[in-house]
Amino acid sequence: MELTLAILLTIITAATPLLLAATGELVVERSGVLNLGVEGMMIMGAVGGFVMAYLTGNPLLGIAFAVLLGMAMALLFGFLVLTFATNQYATGLALTILGLGLAALIGEGFVGRAGIRPPNLYIPGISDIPFIGPLLFGRDVLFYISITLVAGVMWFLFRTRQGLTLRAIGDNHHSAHALGIKVIRYRYLAVLFGGACAGLAGAHLSLVYTPQWSENMTAGRGWIALALVVFASWRPLRVLAGAYLFGAVSIGQLHAQAIGIAIPSQALSALPYVATIIVLVIISQNRRLTMINTPASLGKSFVPDR
Amino acid sequence: MKRRHISAIVRLTHNNAEMFQIPERASSCLDIRQPEKSFKKTSELANPACTADGETTYSFLSNWSKNRRTMQTANPDDLLTLRGLTKSFGSFKANDGVDLSIRPGEIHALLGENGAGKSTFVKMLYGALQPDAGEIFWRGKKVEIPNPAYARELGIGMVFQHFSLFEALTVAENIAVALPPKTSFKKLSTDLETVSREYGLPLKAGSHVYDLSVGQRQRIEIVRCLLQQPDLIIMDEPTSVLTPQEVEELFAVLRKLSSEGKAILYISHKLEEVRVLCERATILRHGKVVGACIPKDETASSIARMMVGSDIHQIRHEPNAAHHGEPLLSVRNLSLPARDTFGTPLREVSLDLYPGQIAGIAGIAGNGQTELFDVISGETLAPSAEDVMLFGQPVGKLGISKRRAIGAVFISEERLGQATVATMPLSENVFLTRHSVNPDLKAGPLLRRGTAKALLDKITTELDVRKSAADPAAQALSGGNLQKFIVGREVLEDPKVIIVNQPTWGVDAGSAARIRQTLIDLAANGAAILVISQDLDELFEIADTMAAIAEGNLSKFESVAKTNRNAIGLKMSGIFAAEGTHP
């Protein structure tokens, strides 16, 4: 029981940053924009969150700053891709390269310092319920944000008119434009939301998951989040499931390493990446599913004629 | 200056006298002599690049309307009055001083051929584009229409030619997107089914657009427009996707709407339709109003002359249904599953193509035409080699380059992005389809650009391709000139089997006539030609035998002399199972 609880807790911790980043990217992609810069925005969130929390001693300020940096990166991306109609693939890559470099530069003086972890929620009584209490009611604030975000995004996309409009834009930006929908404005907002979520995900890494700063600490999680969106075929609930599945895989390999299974540790640590590939292959086999769910204008530039 | 104007008036009178109400014109003649300013304007308006007499006429006319404008305000009885609407894209004037007025309950035609500026005009009216100059009066009040939402608020609705629909959304969602955010979604779903039934346009709120036919999609557009309770409905080329019977049904709906007091601006280049449906017509050419008329009082050819500005080249064609010799191309009982979710399967399609003959396939877009074209061309391979026979050889399993090498040419539907690469210069686009056929284009693995440029020159002269530079990018050409280039590229070496999909779609009348005549002449020289087209007029003009395709079924070919629009129309809607084509 104790061990199960410990494992489940670490799975939640490992899954939360993926869930945060993937939920944000899902909204971005639903609007028809492919932002490959999740990794870059995430690492900026990680360094920003860490440094701000370290300097002020306030982890919540750290989280807020992480969101801000994530959005700043997203704004840069949006300006290029939406206003300047640059190639979305290349621009996303550039954002990742820039983010990784900038974060390394900013965080250089902070390597090895101890981070400040935001306190876990504690509700007297409820949090003391065995097993369920600590699992669900004694978590950090970002866990609750991540779950709320999934619910909020579901509600927004499928229950509100603005959500419908966003999906319409992702499906066909020419049609949307012809009807007078402000395609670029919606996309800017979606991209900024994605940046905020990636910033949160980064803050989770450097404040909750491993409360410290190290270069390249995102270790490809931004890319896995991108894969999760494909895996989830652009559905928020499936993103939730996918994130926890991946959390389980990466925690599983950590535990296997700890136990000392006779497999090289490198093989185990490669597992999440290999799993990503396998999952992508399985998902892409179902062409009908992919075809119907993929936002049809995903990755395509939109320039209105004047 | 003065002499030029007078000669313009004379020409106008000479050519198009019947189109204009003489007294008005006479008075306007007097007007323009008065202010010196107006002369100056005229010279600005006259496009120096086009100094043909005809052009002078248009400049004069727009000037004439400008003068009239200063003396009048909007007629308060009109629903909509437009004055001097002008819009440029770079140096190109898409609309130049366009005037138009629409009365309540009227069906008003805006006529013009492809590229005349109809779409630009409509977009300004719908708030999707902002005019550079000019005024819009709605119910006598001057308005600006900054965006489509405001147009809808005023009571202007729009049915788009290339539908503004979202495939992944449901019918109700598609409609909700265009309505004010306050409308309740549930109420909307019931409303839309009520309205759609009321007008005989049945729709289910929950169906996904990707499951619907083109005709059903148009219904969504119309119902969406009606739910906004507009006073003016703009319809942009609504019949290009309908069978003749569906056109009749649509006209019934439009007449009902008109009788309820809704005005309709009907945009088209199909003259017969306009003559049947519309009370008044305004004619647009090169972005200018060149005339107005009562369509019922005109003949199709008199309107056509106004639209095009000169007599259209008459196609010379003697239908010839008798075949000689062996078929050059045969398709035998070919069935092909749908390529993907959005595709159409082909069902036991058979056809024979004989030398010297043009066979036409009519059909509404999305009924398997693209699939049929692709499987004949070899872009998609057939299930077995014998399914497609070319010059007696089984080629079903050969790719498109090999089929070209055997002697067939293919002219595809999409000009940019299939038949050409938009950003590549024309000379490079010559390689696109000829690299495996013309040995002079290659030296080993190397490209011979000189040969390609020489071929381009030859194509340019033979088909009269007008281009802005020696070797411009494909996207820089107008639709008609690009299509002439594409046709020219394929027919240069006198091919014996020609497969064409939508040969003149979106092409101006002059280019269309040239392309059709080219095809007819090739057939006369012994080529076997298959023309797939949505345009029934075109098929009746050039085909010797005709069939229709519906949901992947191809009807039997019949001599053009023995069939008519209605019979073909029925087949286009899929009513030909009884004839026994498919045992």
Added chain:
Amino acid sequence: MIRVELLRRDNPSRALRLLSPLIGLSLALITGAIMFSLMGKNPAAALYVYFIEPLTEAWSVHELLIKAAPLILMGAGLSICYLSNNWNIGAEGQFIMGALAGSIFPVLFTDFQNPMVLPLMFIFAVAGGALWAGIPALLKARFNTNEILVSLMLVYVAERILDYLVRGPWRNPGGMNFPESVRFHSYARVPEIMPWDGRANLGIVIAILVAIALWFMLSRTLKGFEVKVIGASPRAGRFAGFSSKGMIFFSFLVAGGCAGLAGIIEVAGASAQLRPIISPGYGFTAIIVAFLGRLNPLGAIAAGLILALTYLGGEAAQISLQISDKASRVFQGTLLLYILACDTLIHYRIRFSRKPAAKGIEQAAASSEQQPPAAERAV
């Protein structure tokens, strides 16, 4: 509110095609200068140390060429991928796998010492890189799997394979337990061009030759035409009788082969042994090289030299000005962003207008008819 509007050019601007990388580079330099002054350094001095000083001494020019070789090779190879719309971002992994495959001879067959070794190492390296790139190609062609994610994931996997080998089976038995392989014997080393002058080796010559060959292929042959057509419009490619799937393999294998070759040149050149980390991110920098070179292999030669300079200048600035070497990565990132923005100028005219915001940024015509699909816009 000032709005930016894009107006499509009928014909892509030739002048800007040449100028756009230069404009991007200048803007990045200006940004770099601002960044240095924000860090409290004299921007002029910093830019001098970064971009001029390394060129003033012979030894450092040699170092420049050593760093430029892998960048040019991979940048040229990736150009083929990106031109054909295949998004291989895993050159780093292909570089590692090429290095590993090529190192089989000097590491495992230490007694096999003759002039045949180096050519064999090259062949194995090309094959190793190409095979690793073949995985995302196969998955994309066969299952339509997203090649961006797969090629990137394989970078992490390759890094772990390298790590495992140099800490495990391939570790130098006489190496004091350091995680590194044996030093390569002299037959397994890429010969230096001018040993009396500096360390630069034949790698740079090979890189330039390969880039020229790829340029010739692209601009003069039918295969090159095929690359460009499929990249600009897959449907036009199909209509021309070209195979999109074939092109997936072709572009990935060429780029992977180039990356593998770069890998072996790196380890059999300057470093002469395998270590857990053999590349300072060359595979990712090569993406910038490809774009700075405007996806033209000849351009990649110039771009490779420029980006090699940022590595070298970064090291120099760290020593003489205490500027973090991370600054050069920031510079690289901004450079790529600027280039991408400048490339827009080739296809569009920019118009700044000062209209009231109320009219909306994007209320203009739907452009469905005349606008070619987005894929057709050159990258």
